Amino acid sequence: MSSAKPIRLALLGCGTVGTEVVRLLHDQADDLTARIGAPLELVGIAVRRPGRQRGDLPVDPELFTTDALGLIKRDDVDVVIEVVGGIEPARTWLTEALRAGKSVITANKALLAEDGGALHDAAAEGNADLYYEASVAGAIPLLRPLRESLHGDRVTAVTGIVNGTTNFILSSMASTGAGFNEALEEATELGYAEADPTADVEGFDAAAKAAILASLAFHTRVTAADVFREGMTGVTAGDMASAKEMGCTIKLLCIAQRGADSVSVRVHPAMIPLTHPLAGVGDAFNAVFVETEAAGPLMFYGRGAGGRPTASAVLGDIVAAARNKLTGTRAPSESNYAKLAVRPIGESLTRYHISLDVAERPGVLASVAGVFADHEVSIATVRQSGREDDAKLVIVTHSAPDAALAATVEALSRLDIVRSIASVLRVEGGAG
Numbered sequence: 305m306s307s308a309k310p311i312r313l314a315l316l317g318c319g320t321v322g323t324e325v326v327r328l329l330h331d332q333a334d335d336l337t338a339r340i341g342a343p344l345e346l347v348g349i350a351v352r353r354p355g356r357q358r359g360d361l362p363v364d365p366e367l368f369t370t371d372a373l374g375l376i377k378r379d380d381v382d383v384v385i386e387v388v389g390g391i392e393p394a395r396t397w398l399t400e401a402l403r404a405g406k407s408v409i410t411a412n413k414a415l416l417a418e419d420g421g422a423l424h425d426a427a428a429e430g431n432a433d434l435y436y437e438a439s440v441a442g443a444i445p446l447l448r449p450l451r452e453s454l455h456g457d458r459v460t461a462v463t464g465i466v467n468g469t470t471n472f473i474l475s476s477m478a479s480t481g482a483g484f485n486e487a488l489e490e491a492t493e494l495g496y497a498e499a500d501p502t503a504d505v506e507g508f509d510a511a512a513k514a515a516i517l518a519s520l521a522f523h524t525r526v527t528a529a530d531v532f533r534e535g536m537t538g539v540t541a542g543d544m545a546s547a548k549e550m551g552c553t554i555k556l557l558c559i560a561q562r563g564a565d566s567v568s569v570r571v572h573p574a575m576i577p578l579t580h581p582l583a584g585v586g587d588a589f590n591a592v593f594v595e596t597e598a599a600g601p602l603m604f605y606g607r608g609a610g611g612r613p614t615a616s617a618v619l620g621d622i623v624a625a626a627r628n629k630l631t632g633t634r635a636p637s638e639s640n641y642a643k644l645a646v647r648p649i650g651e652s653l654t655r656y657h658i659s660l661d662v663a664e665r666p667g668v669l670a671s672v673a674g675v676f677a678d679h680e681v682s683i684a685t686v687r688q689s690g691r692e693d694d695a696k697l698v699i700v701t702h703s704a705p706d707a708a709l710a711a712t713v714e715a716l717s718r719l720d721i722v723r724s725i726a727s728v729l730r731v732e733g734g735a736g
């Protein structure tokens with residue numbers, strides 16, 4: 305056993321992730337002590353409802369408190385672990401801890417994407433560690449490679465599936481034909497969804513992760529407000545069927561790209577070919593491609609959500625922060641020297657898959673094609689089906705500025721021969 309003084313931990317939150325952090329700290333205590341060179345000691349756990357049943361947690365019930373700020377301020381706390389979520393009071397707690405020189409480990413992507421700058425500034429002020437590996441892609445070691453291993457290279461793009469809940473729903477819809485509500489309910493039971501699952505299904509969670517990834521990859525502060533966001537609630541069983549007919553599937557993608565002097569960051573559902581490596585990423589798994597100038601493409605894959613996988617990432621950060629405490633060193637600080645501008649979605653080159661319900665009469669195709677030509681959007685494929693009074697057109701475009709594609713859809717909706725725009729999806733990776 306180590307005779308070194310223990311590193312003392314305060315845990316804020318003991319829900320899906322927090323309970324698994326407690327279990328791993330307990331189950332792996334001896335190994336952790338050997339790896340760090342000092343034991344870890346949990347000195348307090350802040351929760352909202354201390355009397356709540358938390359299974360057979362291997363922890364002294366006396367450690368629970370509702371006074372998170374009081375716990376953070378205790379002199380015997382070296383490291384603060386936040387697995388509560390939300391903007392406030394988490395921001396106040398974490399800035400307080402960092403300014404006081406306490407290491408902070410957080411899984412709170414919403415806060416990092418909304419006001420990560422304030423946390424990084426507080427870390428610099430307090431000469432404290434700020435680690436947040438669990439905030440993006442659950443268990444996957446992704447931020448440390450971006451923050452350290454790839455710092456000698458230039459990242460040009462980050463593309464991936466970064467939300468487990470929506471991947472679980474879309475995979476269930478595609479493979480078993482499950483309905484949206486049923487799949488969301490199951491994802492929630494399995495501990496994948498956010499406290500308010502609107503954050504998952506409307507793309508806010510993936511957009512927050514996209515902002516964190518783009519900030520690290522491009523050395524530029526990117527916030528959630530900079531990210532174009534479209535959720536997956538508009539994806540219908542009809543879209544899934546249409547995707548299947550074209551040899552494709554639909555995934556909620558995060559796409560961050562670096563140009564010469566700007567970046568673009570977007571989150572939206574996209575149709576991708578079944579041959580695309582992301583097409584086979586099922587269940588609540590995540591996968592992220594990082595493209596760099598020297599290393600070329602790199603792919604990261606693993607469990608993107610769930611208590612135990614996420615706790616694994618938190619534990620890795622605890623070990624790093626504890627080692628730094630012992631050696632008197634610090635985590636790499638924020639690197640935002642590039643300060644690149646963020647380009648709006650309208651300037652990004654994208655491709656659309658558009659399904660139209662149209663009148664069945666001569667000249668329809670010519671009128672529709674004319675709208676595309678007017679907006680300088682070229683058509684890749686057209687499929688026509690239906691009978692009198694029930695005709696459908698499915699058009700896939702070549703790539704064009706997103707603003708031109710959006711304007712084309714808007715103009716199509718005003719044609720009298722177009723009864724309705726059944727769906728519009730972006731297309732990635734050679735689909736169509």
Ligand SMILES: NC(=O)C1=CN([C@@H]2O[C@H](COP(=O)(O)OP(=O)(O)OC[C@H]3O[C@@H](n4cnc5c(N)ncnc54)[C@H](OP(=O)(O)O)[C@@H]3O)[C@@H](O)[C@H]2O)C=CC1
Nearest residue numbers: 317318319320321351352353387388389411412609610614
């Ligand atoms: N679930 C997952 O798969 C992943 C989650 N994350 C992130 O981890 C964080 C936690 O998620 P998760 O464990 O799922 O969330 P849960 O809702 O399961 O747990 C939240 C915990 O925070 C406590 N809490 C809430 N409000 C307060 C408050 N005002 N003061 C003190 N404690 C409070 C709750 O207390 P009580 O138990 O008493 O209600 C609960 O223990 C979030 O930021 C989430 O985005 C990141 C990656 C994956």
Ligand SMILES: N[C@@H](CC=O)C(=O)O
Nearest residue numbers: 467468469496497498
């Ligand atoms: N709700 C999130 C949890 C992990 O970040 C997700 O589903 O990915």
